[in-house]
Amino acid sequence: MAAPLASRSALLFTSLPARLRVCCACARSFSASRLQNHESKEQRETHFGFQSVPEEEKEQKVYEVFENVAGSYDLMNDTMSVGIHRLWKDLFMRRLSPAPGTKLVDVAGGTGDIAFRFLQFAGNESSRPSTFNQMPNPLTQDFDIKLPKEVEMGLFVDPAESQVDDSSSSSSDEEGDRLRPGSRAATHVTVCDINQAMLDVGKQRADKLGFTSGISWVQGNAEDLQFEDNSFDAYTIAFGIRNCTNVQQVLNEAHRVLKPGGRFMCLEFSQVTNPLLRSVYDSYSFNVIPVMGQVIARDWKSYQYLVESIRQFPDQEEFADMIRDSGLRMVTYENLTFGIAAIHSGFKLRR
Amino acid sequence: MAACARYSLRTQSLLRKLLCFQTSDVSTSRLGSLFVHRRHASTVNQDYDEEQSDSEDKTNHQLRYDELYPGHIPTTPFQRGLLAVGSAVMCLYNPARDDMICALGESTGHYALKNLRNKMEKDPEGRLILEEQPVINTDTIDIDYLGSLPEDTFGKAYWHFLNKHGFSPDARLPVHFIDDPDLVYVMLRYRQIHDLTHTLLGMPPNMLGEVAVKWVEAIQTGLPMCGMAALFGPLRLGPKHRQKYINTYFSWAIRCGRNSKLLVNVYFEKHWEKNMDDLRQELNVEPAPVPLVRTGQTNLS
Numbered sequence: 001m002a003a004p005l006a007s008r009s010a011l012l013f014t015s016l017p018a019r020l021r022v023c024c025a026c027a028r029s030f031s032a033s034r035l036q037n038h039e040s041k042e043q044r045e046t047h048f049g050f051q052s053v054p055e056e057e058k059e060q061k062v063y064e065v066f067e068n069v070a071g072s073y074d075l076m077n078d079t080m081s082v083g084i085h086r087l088w089k090d091l092f093m094r095r096l097s098p099a100p101g102t103k104l105v106d107v108a109g110g111t112g113d114i115a116f117r118f119l120q121f122a123g124n125e126s127s128r129p130s131t132f133n134q135m136p137n138p139l140t141q142d143f144d145i146k147l148p149k150e151v152e153m154g155l156f157v158d159p160a161e162s163q164v165d166d167s168s169s170s171s172s173d174e175e176g177d178r179l180r181p182g183s184r185a186a187t188h189v190t191v192c193d194i195n196q197a198m199l200d201v202g203k204q205r206a207d208k209l210g211f212t213s214g215i216s217w218v219q220g221n222a223e224d225l226q227f228e229d230n231s232f233d234a235y236t237i238a239f240g241i242r243n244c245t246n247v248q249q250v251l252n253e254a255h256r257v258l259k260p261g262g263r264f265m266c267l268e269f270s271q272v273t274n275p276l277l278r279s280v281y282d283s284y285s286f287n288v289i290p291v292m293g294q295v296i297a298r299d300w301k302s303y304q305y306l307v308e309s310i311r312q313f314p315d316q317e318e319f320a321d322m323i324r325d326s327g328l329r330m331v332t333y334e335n336l337t338f339g340i341a342a343i344h345s346g347f348k349l350r351r
Numbered sequence: 352m353a354a355c356a357r358y359s360l361r362t363q364s365l366l367r368k369l370l371c372f373q374t375s376d377v378s379t380s381r382l383g384s385l386f387v388h389r390r391h392a393s394t395v396n397q398d399y400d401e402e403q404s405d406s407e408d409k410t411n412h413q414l415r416y417d418e419l420y421p422g423h424i425p426t427t428p429f430q431r432g433l434l435a436v437g438s439a440v441m442c443l444y445n446p447a448r449d450d451m452i453c454a455l456g457e458s459t460g461h462y463a464l465k466n467l468r469n470k471m472e473k474d475p476e477g478r479l480i481l482e483e484q485p486v487i488n489t490d491t492i493d494i495d496y497l498g499s500l501p502e503d504t505f506g507k508a509y510w511h512f513l514n515k516h517g518f519s520p521d522a523r524l525p526v527h528f529i530d531d532p533d534l535v536y537v538m539l540r541y542r543q544i545h546d547l548t549h550t551l552l553g554m555p556p557n558m559l560g561e562v563a564v565k566w567v568e569a570i571q572t573g574l575p576m577c578g579m580a581a582l583f584g585p586l587r588l589g590p591k592h593r594q595k596y597i598n599t600y601f602s603w604a605i606r607c608g609r610n611s612k613l614l615v616n617v618y619f620e621k622h623w624e625k626n627m628d629d630l631r632q633e634l635n636v637e638p639a640p641v642p643l644v645r646t647g648q649t650n651l652s
Contacts, residue, residue, distance in 0.1 A: 050412075050413050050414075282412070283386055286386075286412040287386055287427060287429050287430055287433070288433060290430070291430050291433045291434050291437060292437070294434065294437075294450075294454060295434070295437035295438055295440075295441050295451065295454075296441075298448075298450055300424055300527075301416070301424075304414055308412075
């Protein structure tokens with residue numbers, strides 16, 4: 001955005017080859033056929049909460065919302081859901097049940113809630129701090145037996161992939177990742193978010209909680225990820241897909257970056273099934289949450305947007321269809337707290 | 352439904368809502384009206400066609416920002432109540448949250464503002480202010496000109512106040528939560544002359560000075576927020592200030608509030624060049640018995 005529009009368009013006009021045309025609204029040059037697509041896109045409108053905004057504006061408006069709330073995001077989550085969002089996220093991670101060695105991409109992962117739970121669940125000794133949410137091993141807690149290492153760690157040793165080197169694995173007991181040679185072994189989560197402010201808050205939290213390795217923070221757009229095809233074992237997006245301008249595009253990208261056999265999991269607000277509960281939930285959402293936002297986060301409008309955007313998001317079945325449209329299969333969903341939230345899951349099948 | 356006829360109308364509508372899950376009739380019951388935005392006369396006709404086609408959610412919950420004035424956020428009675436309680440708690444917890452003090456004033460001040468507006472309309476200078484609606488910010492006031500005035504003038508004293516504490520007249524927050532367009536300017540004027548009141552009374556912006564000013568404002572404007580701040584503010588005073596408050600400043604502030612002219616009615620912008628003592632005499636403001644000087648130990652903003 002360096003040169004002002006007038007001089008930019010003047011430059012374009014003088015240097016245009018004959019076959020190119022210029023868009024009147026934004027002064028960008030295109031070939032004739034692409035110009036048609038571009039112009040029809042310019043007029044497309046989408047929803048921003050209950051307001052109607054041009055598609056290009058939505059991304060910027062959402063960016064500003066999260067820039068404003070980043071500082072008090074976690075406190076507001078706790079206050080609004082009375083801490084229940086923690087239970088949802090714990091259940092979400094239990095449903096995913098990642099094995100050590102999993103490569104996860106957590107999109108719209110902002111402040112790191114899912115990433116930290118992932119590392120605690122599946123991580124190496126080095127990346128897991130000793131005090132964060134310790135869970136007993138469900139396989140051995142009632143019996144006094146010794147299980148083989150692979151079973152205890154929940155590791156899947158895929159016979160189709162390169163053979164395990166027995167001599168190197170027998171020496172170490174703690175690090176399950178030694179069963180797979182090289183850098184492919186390490187459990188890793190890539191936290192991707194479009195908003196740098198949220199990532200910064202996440203990095204601070206990681207330092208405070210002691211998550212030092214196995215996590216990387218990347219700024220990126222869910223609709224256009226910078227990762228290679230088939231590069232992740234699992235893809236999660238928690239309370240983020242609702243804010244994206246083009247949900248189908250996000251799902252398509254998820255399908256692209258997942259490895260064959262990889263799992264897509266989405267935790268998102270959804271439609272409450274029971275009508276009586278729905279009216280109570282609506283009253284609570286619209287009457288209480290924006291006020292909380294003003295008192296705690298100094299921002300009424302962002303939280304008004306939040307409760308409105310929940311209503312604008314497709315319901316469980318419709319969203320499941322959208323996931324199927326992207327190519328993911330075995331799509332299922334599970335309602336949480338009567339449908340206030342829902343976990344959708346899908347797999348990218350091996351050919 | 353015939354069996355419901357035995358119950359009162361209110362119970363009937365509640366039962367109807369529970370059993371038939373109707374939410375569109377929310378506005379007809381008094382309980383339900385707590386959760387609905389007030390439609391103003393000017394906007395009712397515009398809304399009529401939209402209401403037929405929009406979903407239930409939107410008609411009940413759609414907010415139109417800046418509907419009555421720039422910065423307007425419509426609120427339901429329930430929201431105003433919750434905002435009042437929430438902002439009161441937050442004010443006590445963190446007095447530096449000026450937006451919470453403003454929210455508290457706006458959500459609780461409806462009747463006081465109506466009363467204040469009536470008082471302004473009865474006074475000739477007040478009527479002039481309501482007509483011209485002057486706003487105090489760096490565009491309308493030449494701060495350098497104020498600095499060039501002689502030492503004992505009101506304008507110079509105000510300039511000292513702004514300079515010494517690093518304030519700017521632009522820092523006063525706009526009004527958000529008042530739903531009556533007539534009262535918006537009254538609240539704005541009250542907020543904008545707060546610093547001028549500080550100057551006139553000679554009170555610094557530490558906790559003790561703020562409490563003194565709030566007493567004067569509470570007595571003059573009747574705003575519940577001022578009353579609450581004046582009552583609960585002293586809880587946060589340190590021991591030395593508490594002594595001074597009890598011995599001297601409390602009674603002086605009450606006297607000032609009762610005897611002096613209603614400060615919202617004073618067109619301060621016309622009095623910059625006036626001598627401070629003359630102005631105080633005109634407005635019947637008793638100068639502080641012991642001048643209070645801020646040492647910087649308790650800092651609010």
